[in-house]
Amino acid sequence: MERSQKENQVAELRSIFSSMKTGVLVDYRGIEANQMVELRKKLNEASSNFKVIKNSLARIASENTPISKLADQFNQTRALVYSEGDPVIPAKILLMETKNIQNLKILAGILVGDDKTSILNSNEIEELSKLPPMEDLYVKFLFLMKSPANKFVRTLNAVPTKLVRTLAAIRDSK
DSSP states (O other): OOOHHHHHHHHHHOOOOOHOSSSEEEEOTOOOOHHHOOOOOOOHHHTEEEEEHHHHHHHHHHHGGGGGGGGGGGGGEEEEEEEOOOOOOHHHHHHHHEEEEEOOOEEEEEOOOOEEEEEOOHHHHHHHHHSSHHHHHHHHHHHHHHHHHHHHHHHHHHHHHHHHHHHHHHHOOO
16 A cells, blocks of 8 residues: 555544544454445444554554544454444444344444543443433433423412312302
């Protein structure tokens, strides 16, 4: 590979590492081509990407990026699954596929936040995959935010309702 091609790949990897919100390092050696195509298709449908990376170039590209904490993992890594969106969905897909594809192994993961970057081992990625998707969490949060206001309105509405029922009962008794 020529130097200019390597520089282009490093630049591409650096932009991926800078913009991603979650990444999972996987070893895919020994997987059949049709299994790999299916895995890539499932990840693409979930707005995630599967990128085969050259370890030495990934180590260089990771400098001064949030993923630099994983630089020592690049000596055994074969591919990176990354996403700029919901971190739960790629973890769910990969965990499901590790059960279906014998040679697919999850090595490590990373969650990139605004002020903190967390490195995950394979057990923590499994726990991450058990969480509900981000959209479900937003819906639950909004429901909880709306709940006190609904209860307050029902409480305020209960007083006139009881008065009207009491007056109706008095009217019916006479």
